[in-house]
Amino acid sequence: MTPMRNVFLRSIASVFLFLFFAATLQAQDLASFEKRTTVKKLPNGLTVVIVERPEAPVFSFYTHVDAGAAQEVLGITGLAHMFEHMAFKGTDKIGTRDYAAEKVALAKVEVAYAAYLKENLKETGRDPKKLAELEKAWKDAVAAANQYVKPNEFSQIIESQGGVGINAFTNWDETGYFYSFPENRLELWAYLESERFLHPVMREFYKERDVVYEERRLRTDSSPQGRLIEQFLGSAYFAHPYGRPVVGYPSDLRAFSATDALNFYHKYYVPANIVITVVGDLKASEAMPVIEKYFGRIPAAPAPEPLRTSEPPQRATREAILHEHSQPLYIEGYHRPDFRDPDDAVYDVLSDLLSKGRTSRLYRSLVRDKQIAVAAEGGSFPGSKYPSLFYFFAVPSEGHPAKEMEKPIHDEIEHLKTQDVSDEELQSVKTRAKADLIRGLADNQGLASQLGTAQARYGDWRELFRDIDRIEHVTKADIRRVANKTFSDENRTIAMIETEQPQAPAAADKGAQQ
């Protein structure tokens, strides 16, 4: 059709325009950040990144700890996330009425809990009466320790001092802490943030464990998608911790102790494992000494040993089918290498090509043309530090079973393997990658986490911008090669929800929807 040709011509013209424009743009951005960014590795090994962005008298920070659920072993799954929660419980000076007494009381809690747990985990000869006594002794010890607690004082200080967006997250790769403050609270922030990693106190640990268990119920147990993803990852990985839930298995959430959490902290929360990034209305020359003064107090310690286990090659298609009352969902994944692999950017391009916007291949095929799905996407998950998965996910339209997603997804994969993407399509992906990078630069918190993550991963925040160079160099041949290398039958894990019965028998007209 004629309109189509027009589009074509115009887009070729804009390709040239863009190649030129985007290259300058990116150089400008990097140059602008070079001028405003200061990095310092403190003598204890902790890295500080400061970005001056004096748009308004505020700043945001992001503390990146290079430890996540992948650092856990069986028996303590969920502990990285649990410690993240505990990092809001205060210190030996904040959150306590009398730390000397509280410390003694908390030590007693651990002794009592260890005795209770030992009895509770006995495979034979567990004595219910003794168990009840030990449980009571543990709970009494908790009650005794709780009398010293000032609940949530740590968060309360931050909030009353004007902190916003107070939160933290844990995934398989890392743990992150962040919020924003008015710029005149920089020193207060440096004090609070360093203290919580200098003198964490495991107060109210077992109540917080209940809170975390509620989080598991919310996100995993009581959510069809949560159940699907847990089964999917469990099927895709035999050995590597990416196969285990970040929130932890129920058994471990009922077992691990404050002592376990402190052990994890001592091993992984060492300065060499931490990058602090601060972005906003501050001058590096003034802020760095303040930050160094406080964070420099954290004692140096050896970096933890790297993870030993890697996933053995998959040799057969795996499939997990969940029979649920809810509507169908479909996901499949293929093992892919980690972020240091030379093909990392090719996977980024694949993800964009398949998923981004209304021109993306999965949208056009499954949603627009075949009309069998209301949403479809592909990308990398669950992590990037270690070999991860490239997944395809689809939300079927009403009346279409999950299984029906499989063939059209495989058709799209076949297409990637056998036919080159067009120049326009590839260029469009590259252009969008650049534009999206720019769109992400106007926000203190977003900048702090992006730059901090790049600094932690690559040892250089500039890699955030160089990602774009890597994407720029991806060729049509790369895409075919990587598709052929990755998307094979034996490398595939499928998980889906098949709807077992209608949600509920219909109201007025018997059969209801389906």
Place this chain on the structure above:
Amino acid sequence: MTKTCRISAFLLLLACSLSLSMAQTTAKKPSSGKPEKTSSSNANGATSWKQIPIPPLHQFHPQEPKRVELPNGLIVFLQEDHELPLIDGTFRIRGGSRDESADKTGLMDIYSEVWRTGGTKSKTGDQLDDELEMKAARVETFDGADSTFLSWSSLKEDFDQVLPAVLDILENPEFRQEKIDLAKQEVASFISRRNDDVNQIAQRESTRLAYGADNPYARIAEYDTVAAITRDDLVKWHKRTVAPNNMILGVTGDFDAAVMERKLRDMFGKLPQGEPFPKSQISFHDPTPGIYFIEKDDVNQSAIEIVDLGIERRNPDFYAVEVMNELFGGGFSSRLVSNIRTKEGLAYSVGGGVGAAYDHPGVLRISMGTKSGSTAAAIDALNKQIADLVNGGVKEEEIHKAKDSILNSFIFSFDSKEKVLGERMSYEFYGYPQDSLERYRAGIEKVTPEDVNRVAKKYVHPEKLAVLVVGNARDFDRDLATFGKVTPIDIRIPAPKKATENSR
């Protein structure tokens, strides 16, 4: 909620990391520019955070956008922001889902999707997609309860090519039938999925309890109401609403305001005026108090929602209510979080307060999730917190902390040029004074403990609340009947009437 939101709700699950909290603390409102007491300290010697000096905040005068009114009634706000080479804009147009007719509920969902995907007279939506994405530009339409939106984001260099596309979509949408069919199918799919997630059910049904199921702020699309929507409805809606005197345009980015003003005058100054969109006439009634229940057998956590009507922001008590909300259920150190989450370990997510909306009552909402086996204990705990708030009064110290929290974080209401623009556009749209932000700060500063105690009694009525529980009754710690008569809510999805008569 727009469709994109609903889709991304599905896709977001893959961004799987665990957060400390569900609700991000919302930006509140300024930090005093005034100096606070300072004292000296050194890091090693600091025995209390109170010893850390807090210097005066840097002087800051947020840049105000330029307001221009075109002869045809279009109001334009121009906010220069030269940090990045982007130009973004949004039209806000009066009329939204609260104004659609009940028998066509879902009209705005379909309209706001097909307005964009259905293309224009000269270009299909797919052609627009190709052209725009090649430039990494976005032009999107979406809807809300009281307005529809047309917004764009483009690199500065492409602005002169993207703007005509925006005008074309504004003036000449085609609403092609194939895209209407696709959008209807999508909405039908969302209807079929709406009972899968326990929190989605709780949120939706509690809003229906608060406002009444037929209230335009609460009603929901059904197969039949969606099937009844025709292309003619979309065309008519567009004609009725898209007139310059019913619209506000905000533009921000790397441009010169004078040049931009000329461009926009040329481009949009000729749009013909239309009938002013009428003010909506919606009546509000208190919910019927009591305990309501929805069975969901595939969960081990109950969702609890306690609701009533809230207030309007114009209400002079708004500031006292804001302080009350902050100390009751606002942040991590609020009463609800401290008592129910931290001390009792009964919940991961708990919070709430008396909601306020610009031009109609918001919803008083207290939400919580707890394991099935502590459902009744959780309701007891919430009831106790509510009773304590109303009868027990608040401590002066709590008020101080809540006010500090709001005032010290006030700066975050206008810490970007885009936020300032957004605030100004909202005030314009709802007819609020342009200095509302400053009034907010002054209003909060004046709040006294007596005010908070008074508004707690005035707006929180324990005996008038509707309590909704969605969960797995088999595992409850106590029969809900112990709280009073339980009213079950039927959430089964009404099957469509005969398909044939509908599609056309």
